[in-house]
Amino acid sequence: MKILRTVAVKQVLTETSRRKLLDAYLHMKAQLEKECGQLKFEQKKLEKAGKLPPTEIKRHFEKEILSRKERMEQLEFQIGQLHMLPLGSELKESEVQAIIDIKPGDPWEDSQEEIIIRDGIIEEIRKR
Numbered sequence: 814m815k816i817l818r819t820v821a822v823k824q825v826l827t828e829t830s831r832r833k834l835l836d837a838y839l840h841m842k843a844q845l846e847k848e849c850g851q852l853k854f855e856q857k858k859l860e861k862a863g864k865l866p867p868t869e870i871k872r873h874f875e876k877e878i879l880s881r882k883e884r885m886e887q888l889e890f891q892i893g894q895l896h897m898l899p900l901g902s903e904l905k906e907s908e909v910q911a912i913i914d915i916k917p918g919d920p921w922e923d924s925q926e927e928i929i930i931r932d933g934i935i936e937e938i939r940k941r
Contacts, residue, residue: 818925820911823903825931834895834904842888845881852878903929 824830856874860867898904911926929937 814915815912816915817910818913819908820926820928821905822907822909822928822930824906825929825936826898826900826902826904827932828900829932831895831898831900835892838888838892838895842885845885845888849878849881852881906930 852874856870859865859870909928913926925940927939928935929939
């Protein structure tokens with residue numbers, strides 16, 4: 814019988830992958846800062862239009878800006894953690910669905926697998 818099972822994809826931290834992750838985090842942070850600026854601009858634009866109550870506009874935009882600032886703080890934390898991790902550490906990157914062959918007598922709990930990637934190349938497929 815064939816079944817779908819979730820498989821963890823882990824990335825081995827190398828100088829190259831650290832640099833790519835750092836670039837991605839910094840890009841996301843810059844994007845969030847840009848969105849905060851755009852939200853502030855939209856808030857002022859709506860306040861000047863005067864179609865909605867200013868307190869309602871302010872509350873809505875403050876909520877949106879706060880959520881982006883919280884995400885930026887998370888990214889700062891991740892950047893700090895990335896600098897502290899030793900090379901060779903395994904970071905969970907994602908999960909994928911795999912088709913697994915099973916048959917009577919196979920152990921259920923032990924049939925989980927992990928895909929290990931180093932610099933974008935599959936290095937190993939492990940059974941946990």
